[in-house]
Amino acid sequence: MSITIGVFDSGIGGLTVVRELKRLLPTQPLIYFGDTARTPYGTKSPETIIQYAREDTRFLLEHGAGILVIACHSAASTATSTLKQEFSEPIFEVVTPSIEQALALTRRKIIGLIGTRATVTSGVYEKAIHARLPDTKVYSQACPLLVPLVEEGWLKAKESRMIVKKYLRPLKNQQIDTLILGCTHYPLLKQIIQEKIGKKVKIVDPSAEIARAVYSYLE
Ligand code: DGL
Numbered sequence: 001m002s003i004t005i006g007v008f009d010s011g012i013g014g015l016t017v018v019r020e021l022k023r024l025l026p027t028q029p030l031i032y033f034g035d036t037a038r039t040p041y042g043t044k045s046p047e048t049i050i051q052y053a054r055e056d057t058r059f060l061l062e063h064g065a066g067i068l069v070i071a072c073h074s075a076a077s078t079a080t081s082t083l084k085q086e087f088s089e090p091i092f093e094v095v096t097p098s099i100e101q102a103l104a105l106t107r108r109k110i111i112g113l114i115g116t117r118a119t120v121t122s123g124v125y126e127k128a129i130h131a132r133l134p135d136t137k138v139y140s141q142a143c144p145l146l147v148p149l150v151e152e153g154w155l156k157a158k159e160s161r162m163i164v165k166k167y168l169r170p171l172k173n174q175q176i177d178t179l180i181l182g183c184t185h186y187p188l189l190k191q192i193i194q195e196k197i198g199k200k201v202k203i204v205d206p207s208a209e210i211a212r213a214v215y216s217y218l219e
Contacts, residue, residue, distance in 0.1 A: 004029040005214065006065025008056040011039035013150070013184030014071030017094070020211035021069070025218065031063050040147055041074040042116025042183070049118060053079035057087055069214060070094065073115050073182045073206070077122035090217065097209035098180050099128050105202040106178040109136040112171035112197075115182030117142045125182065139174045143167045143183075150185040156192070164189060165196045172197060180204045 005028055007018055012034050021030060033056055035041075041049050053075040057068055068091045070076040070083070076093035084091055102111050113125050120142040129136050145163050154160045171179065179201050181187055187205050194203055 002027075002029060003066035003218070004031060004064050005067050005069060006031050006033070006057075006060030006063070007069040007071050008033040008035065008053075008060060008075070009071040009184055010034070010041035010052075010074065011036045011151075013147070016184055016187045016207040017069065017071040017210055020207045021214060024211050024215040028218070031060055031065055033059055040116070041072055042118045042147065043144065044074075044118065046078045046118070046122070049075055049078040050082050053083060054086065057083055061087070061089065065089070067214065067217070068092065069210060071184055071207075071210070073184065074118040077115075077119045077124040077182075092210055092214050092217070094184075094206040094210050095124055095128065097213045098182065098204050098206040099125065099132070101204045101206075101209050102178050102180050103129065103132055103136075105204065106136070108175075108177045109133060110174060110176045110178075111136060111138050112174070112176035112179040112201075113138060113140040113182050114143050114146075114167065114171070114179065114186065114193075115140070116147065117144055119182050125180065137174070139171050139176060141167055141171055143186075146189060147183065147185050150188050155188055160189065161192050161196070164192045168193070168196045176201060178202045178204060181206060
């Protein structure tokens, strides 16, 4: 019997990960849990996010999941180590493959990260990048207004363009050459993000990266 992939996110944003998983593994059984009742996670305390992530994981396991995918960056940055201690099933999360990809792409070793407040303040990306390549510069920017803009469907609105531009300016000033989209919702704004950060900057879209990691594991 094939193993069921259980994916959770704070809401519907993690469907960007499901879309990629379905593309690579079209016949693999998959359950998705979007915690729309308690979204957003990115504004909550680490303790609350850990508790929610634990409950989400239990829910998926109770419904037959054999592999877990944490599609939510806020949960992945904050709760992965706790979940790995508490559950024996294989756990994939969005942070590790994003970092692998960013390190493979950067030429000048100047990487930018955008995410929710919870993700950025966790410092997990910086720690993991510095553990691999200590002389890499990492500049992080919390972008709390982007999730509501995506939820409103303002994917091409001029207000969204202005807000993206303002958030990205400090990263542009630091001349990053690679930008990690550290939030489930940001791939939906990828076009504007690319336009505002400049076309020479390489963008890491974790939804594709994590799907490839799960695919390699199952293969
Ligand atoms: N899914 C969340 C993340 O990737 C974004 C929305 C939220 O704040 O819950 O961080």
